[in-house]
Amino acid sequence: MTQMHHSGKLPPHNPIADDGDEVHFCSTCAFGSVCLPSGLNKTSLNELHMLVEHIGPFHDGDVVFRSGERFGALFAVRAGMVKTRQVDDEGHEQVLGFHLPGEMIGLDAIHPARYPCDAVALDTVFVCRFSFPALSTLAAKIPDVQQRLFDLLSADIGKTSRYSGDHTADERLAAFLLDLAARYAARGFAANAYRLVMPRADIANYLRLAAETVSRVLRRFQDHGLIHVDGREVEIVDKPALRKLARHILPA
């Protein structure tokens, strides 16, 4: 299994160094809609920015948080890709998700008050840390923040059930490729071509398939002109066809 190269958490970056692109970042972040001055008063805005710590860089295999650690904060991915996974005591890994810039992780840790999974960097990653006690307090004062938190949590329940059904390998892979494309597009990246940052084995694990099956299906998709794959680079060629395959899984 992939193990961390470094020791785990790194000390916070000097926030000042990041101020330059803070606004740019916030525009794609999970809290963007409340962070950015969209009808939110300056004081509240500052309070939210105040409680955010910028942390990074993490490198491939580094752990942002680890299963069992006491829960203290939510994280938003600021750059790079993070996978969340559970490893049982016999070493079986279960990949729970892949998280792109602007997406929030740690939401499943609130209730047990411990992180129930590891969050592992798949490449060079920067994150924002939101102290949860501070965030709760703020949420009680600012309805928009509270609502945003409820929304993030609720949306995560919906996402989690997306792949929960019984579907063929083709359906799952088609949905996976489209879903990633849509999420990249939503964050302002190219809509039809991107890099699969994670190894095939992780994709397979996430989709409950064997790595060999992922390989074979991608190959077949390419042979049929649905996508073009070169190593980890993917280009979506025939989106309607993929969408048709994925129709049982993806949101209408």
Next chain:
Amino acid sequence: MTQMHHSGKLPPHNPIADDGDEVHFCSTCAFGSVCLPSGLNKTSLNELHMLVEHIGPFHDGDVVFRSGERFGALFAVRAGMVKTRQVDDEGHEQVLGFHLPGEMIGLDAIHPARYPCDAVALDTVFVCRFSFPALSTLAAKIPDVQQRLFDLLSADIGKTSRYSGDHTADERLAAFLLDLAARYAARGFAANAYRLVMPRADIANYLRLAAETVSRVLRRFQDHGLIHVDGREVEIVDKPALRKLARHILPA
């Protein structure tokens, strides 16, 4: 597919008629810890009770809420069992969960602001309706209520990922039986014997198996002395053995 016999929602019961067992009910409800006078001041308590509407009875097949309806409230099951399910436009059903008394449904509707699934009674069901706007307002005023909501949402994310992994039919069924037993026990019912209210087909769908497989596995479990099944009545005979089977799925 099972269709509703009646038209759907029924008018609210007269709350006064239920006052008698309100306390008893609250002690097993998802909001019990905040509703009951455990350090919570009387005024707040009253405000929470105020916004609850008791609704029912629903009968087998009746719909508590339906996919696509505008989201306005969370529901707690008060009696009976509710299943949540999605039906795609080709009629394929996907069962998302079974909900026992004291459990909350509708949490996945907050974000899309519409119910993303149907909630269907499997037998005679009573629910409590929590107006969400009212609940949010209250949450902003009472930290315990806010925290409770965050907890409920977060726990649901965790639950949803429980069966998300790749597991054998045996593992899944063992986990399913134990999970139900634990949830019944947590609500004060018998810990080792209960009635499977739902048809085999629903269990199968939920666990991504064929109904025939459910049938065969239950049979085998019985032959091996792990459980005793008689129609929909189940008794757990060898819990340690089941737990061993389910060890990859169930919480430590």
Next chain:
DNA sequence: CGGATTTTTGACCAATGTCAAGACCGGTGG
């Protein structure tokens, strides 16, 4: 360039799904 890791490919296999038939069960009406 060389070793490790990841990915691909082929051959085979097993778990589970599918199909079909029959048993069971609860309710209904004669």
Next chain:
DNA sequence: CCACCGGTCTTGACATTGGTCAAAAATCCG
């Protein structure tokens, strides 16, 4: 009380998807 009916559940025979194993090919990095 019994026969019947519709739905549910079980069982058996068979089919199929996707998993497993093994080895070769490609890729990555130092």
